[in-house]
Amino acid sequence: MSTETLATAAVAEGRPMDLLRFATAGSVDDGKSTLIGRLLYDTKSLFTDQLAAVEAVSAARGDEYTNLALLTDGLRAEREQGITIDVAYRYFATPRRKFIIADTPGHIQYTRNMVTGASTADLALILVDARKGLVEQSRRHAFLCSLLRVPHLVLCVNKMDLVDFSQEVFERIADEFTAFAAKLDVPDLTVVPISALRGDNIVSRSENMPWYEGPALLHHLERVHIASDRNLVDVRFPVQYVIRPQSTTVTDYRGYAGQVASGVLKPGDEVMVLPSGFTSRIAAVETADGPVAEAFPPMSVTVRLENEIDISRGDMICRPNNAPAVAQDIEAMVCWMDETRPLQVGGKYSIKHTTRAARAIVRGLHYRLDINSLHRDESATELGLNEIGRVRLRTTIPLLADEYRRNRTTGGFIIIDEATNRTVGAGMIVETP
Amino acid sequence: MTSAAYQVTHLDALEAESIFVMREVVAELERPVLLFSGGKDSIVMLRLAQKAFAPGHIPFPVMHVDTGHNFPEVLDYRDRRVAELGLQLVVASVPEALASGLVREPADGTRNRIQTPVLLEAVEKHRFNALFGGARRDEEKARAKERMFSFRDEFGQWDPKNQRPELWALYNGRHHPGESIRVFPLSNWTELDVWHYIARERIELPSIYYAHDREVVERDGMLYAVNEFLPARAGEDRFKARVRYRTVGDASCTAAVRSDADTVEKVIDEVAATRITERGATRGDDRVSEAAMEDRKREGYF
Ligand SMILES: Nc1nc2c(ncn2[C@@H]2O[C@H](COP(=O)(O)OP(=O)(O)O)[C@@H](O)[C@H]2O)c(=O)[nH]1
């Protein structure tokens, strides 16, 4: 039975199949595309017409082997230049999980795309070539994953076949990376020796590396525990939309629709609404399929309260004794994503934080971070494309904010250029007053 | 508190994400419209829209870009759903655009490409600034690069090399007058996810999605139904076959696949076992060139 058929069986039996989003990283030629191709192929998620198309193009270009990179490099320009420019999304499933892969480009000039892919990832795979060991990009990618708080990191030491499956080579790289990761506060690190080309330790344990006692990569991806990555403690429900039907059949209905950012909401719970500070109790938590006993991330629900209070989009439902900061002075790490104009002190922008829109002025730039050496340059006066720095912002209205390290949803924001409407920066709140 | 109790299935997670996206659009953009073709993806999208705004009504109209080459079962379905839900239906008509001279009939008779100007004219006329489309990233390699919120300039064009970064679930729908946003709530769904959802939600589909007997011809290795839009060519052998449709597009260029799957469960088994993508199996229009989809999308196609 194919894995997809097994996946179907799992669904049919009501066995829950959950969702894991992961991003891939690594420098050019470390074997990312080969690995993705291998995962798709071995889980029967690659279709014959896709493979035939890739083979035909590969042959026409005179490639010596079928270039699996063409599977993910879907744009004309990417194929012509032979590089990955933008994130591509790929899907596969096994009986246990559905996977969404964000295949992110490795070059430094595409740091913003790596940040984009990492922002929603539960896990990141970083590839290194066993012959070359850690390179600048391996460290940079590890740093970006830690900055974006990707909860699980997997270092894949690839091309083990080219180093005679040497335990010594593997351990040297693993030790060096583990030492580096310790400085970054990476919550969960796994290191796997693989050969993406030959399939060693991808879906099953390799006979070529009996000294390796850990699981094959897919086994790890299927079982890594992600349920507790969610914050189930701090109740945060950003109000997205107020449902108030204008109809003769449904009268006097008023519900606050949104997606639970964190915590568990139940009927009867005492809640506080920010920024007003009014309190009430949850009368019901509803979905289109009827009321539910509780709501938790990532559910999209509608919350109804016992009291009529004035609530609109951008407000936040939390608990009286556990609330986010209500802050207009924000300290954040910002990754700048605009090639046309740098972030400058004094610059004014729009920002979007949860479901709340505000304007902000950059009050200060404490330092710019060299993402290779982690050196802080305090003399910096601006942030250019792909640069990261610590910034102080003043907003027009208060944000209802948590530290990003505690809450990826209520701690992250985007910066929008008011003239071009483009998304020009990603912010992660580091401190709230 | 044990986290094990707070699990959701992948279908629940996908549904929650799509509902979130639809609510964001309605909250932030004044004039959304949902592209409704009567195909399975747009039908699933419509169900998600119902859920997102319940117990209220779906707060936007639907639009059908009508090539004039329709499967009658699909048109019937469209009209029935629209009436049941009390929706406003906007029809952007290719035959009317041909009559008025906005577009010209292509030599090969397929109207896929000329849909784009017709769509864009309707968008302009009704001043829609957000268009929900049912495209999925697993369908095609150019679509694998799409954002959930995809910016279009005043000519409706997509610039794949210059897309807005899309971080977390913070979607940026800002645009200037005349520009618009295409929104793809099903981005992260696969064909199989869509079918599992249809089964779970007991969603009715046009009958041509299930196995039936039909008179077909074989052309370029695909089976095409013989009908008024697609007459058999000289020398082509017409024969009866048991088929179903995996996608529903223009009746002149959408092929059927051989199938005995006459229930949703059988379709799920079939889709799970198939080794050919749905567009690869059924769309003559994507075979034109390696970048056919990217080129059409750049012009404003979905
Ligand atoms: N021997 C060997 N070669 C590999 C392995 N993985 C990838 N390669 C080769 O390394 C080259 C670059 O791989 P590719 O997947 O395109 O790297 P990417 O740039 O990271 O996507 C190709 O020639 C692959 O065949 C491996 O495990 N062993």
Ligand SMILES: [Mg+2]
């Ligand atoms: Mg690659």
